[in-house]
Amino acid sequence: MVEITLIDSIKYYLINQEYAWKSFFAYRTESLLWLFYSAFTGIFSFITITVIYNVSSGFPGWNYYQMLILSSTIVMVIDAIEYNVNSWDVIRSMRRGMLDMQMVRPYGLATIMISTQSRAKTLISGFATGLAIFAYAALKLHLSLAYIITFLGIVAIGTYAFMMFWLMLTVLSYHLFKSGMFMDGLINTLSVVGSYPLSVFGTIIMLLFSILVPIGIAVYYPAELVFGKINIVFSLAIILFSLAIAFVSYKLFYVLMRNYTSGGG
Numbered sequence: 438m439v440e441i442t443l444i445d446s447i448k449y450y451l452i453n454q455e456y457a458w459k460s461f462f463a464y465r466t467e468s469l470l471w472l473f474y475s476a477f478t479g480i481f482s483f484i485t486i487t488v489i490y491n492v493s494s495g496f497p498g499w500n501y502y503q504m505l506i507l508s509s510t511i512v513m514v515i516d517a518i519e520y521n522v523n524s525w526d527v528i529r530s531m532r533r534g535m536l537d538m539q540m541v542r543p544y545g546l547a548t549i550m551i552s553t554q555s556r557a558k559t560l561i562s563g564f565a566t567g568l569a570i571f572a573y574a575a576l577k578l579h580l581s582l583a584y585i586i587t588f589l590g591i592v593a594i595g596t597y598a599f600m601m602f603w604l605m606l607t608v609l610s611y612h613l614f615k616s617g618m619f620m621d622g623l624i625n626t627l628s629v630v631g632s633y634p635l636s637v638f639g640t641i642i643m644l645l646f647s648i649l650v651p652i653g654i655a656v657y658y659p660a661e662l663v664f665g666k667i668n669i670v671f672s673l674a675i676i677l678f679s680l681a682i683a684f685v686s687y688k689l690f691y692v693l694m695r696n697y698t699s700g701g702g
Contacts, residue, residue, distance in 0.1 A: 446548045453552040468559075475559035478516070479566030482508040482632060496634055498666070504633075505574035507660050510592060511631035512567035514655045515624065516560040518600045521551045524607040524620035531611050537699050546694050547604060547687065580663065588663045591676060595655030598679040601686040602651060608693040627652050654679045 462468050486508050490501045499507070527550060530536040539549050575585055610620050627650070635643040635657045647653035654675055662672045 441543055446544060449544055449548065450552040471559040472562040476562040476566045478563035479509060479512045479570055482512055483570050496637055499634055502574040502577045503664055505570055507634065507656065508632040509567040509570035509574065510660065511628065511656050513564050514592065514596050515628050516564040516567065517596055518603055519624065520560045522600055522604050522607060524610065525617035527607050528611045528617040531697065532615060534699055547690060550604060584663050588659050591659040591662065591672065592655055594676055595659065595679045598683040599651060599655045601683045605686040605690040605693065608690055612693060612696060631656050651682055654682065
């Protein structure tokens with residue numbers, strides 16, 4: 438039996454990305470148009486926050502540039518997750534049996550899905566736009582490099598945890614609905630809700646999107662730490678919770694995959 442290391446899995450992921458990008462740019466004009474279109478995800482978020490702060494006092498406790506940090510971060514997080522786990526494509530490949538030919542490879546199922554089911558290449562331009570807006574807002578807020586690195590580090594941990602959760606939820610959605618429509622609707626909802634401080638939605642909604650659907654661990658709480666709204670102890674608890682979410686989601690993913698019996702079976 439071939440022993441697969443972490444380095445092998447990373448190489449497998451990168452090789453798949455290389456071929457996927459080559460395929461994407463086979464029609465260059467079309468691919469550039471799609472990249473241009475995708476960039477408007479971050480731009481629209483920027484326009485929305487700007488309009489809100491031009492016509493009102495905005496959100497209590499959050500200034501304009503802090504909100505730009507929050508809204509641009511949710512764009513980057515959602516795009517990063519969908520880039521690697523496009524639920525619609527994953528469920529379609531499971532229904533049609535296209536996943537089966539990949540499962541014979543000597544890699545973990547999670548690695549295979551993340552490496553081979555990422556078709557949403559256009560999301561990279563949305564991510565880049567979000568990063569540019571984040572850099573602009575961070576410059577205006579005079580955030581130090583240490584604060585930025587801390588913020589992005591916690592966001593990365595939360596994003597990984599949510600990606601594992603999303604992968605598990607995608608397989609669960611396959612078993613329950615045999616369709617990606619539920620996941621499509623949910624990701625759109627998360628994109629909207631995550632663009633604003635969870636506290637404005639009330640305690641129940643805040644807990645819902647912090648624990649049951651934990652998008653808050655990747656965006657909202659890291660922002661609260663950087664802006665001094667929560668202390669370091671609470672932030673450490675968020676990191677531990679993120680790691681726990683990743684571990685439990687990973688295990689549940691494999692439990693759910695045991696019941697996968699090939700295309701639509």
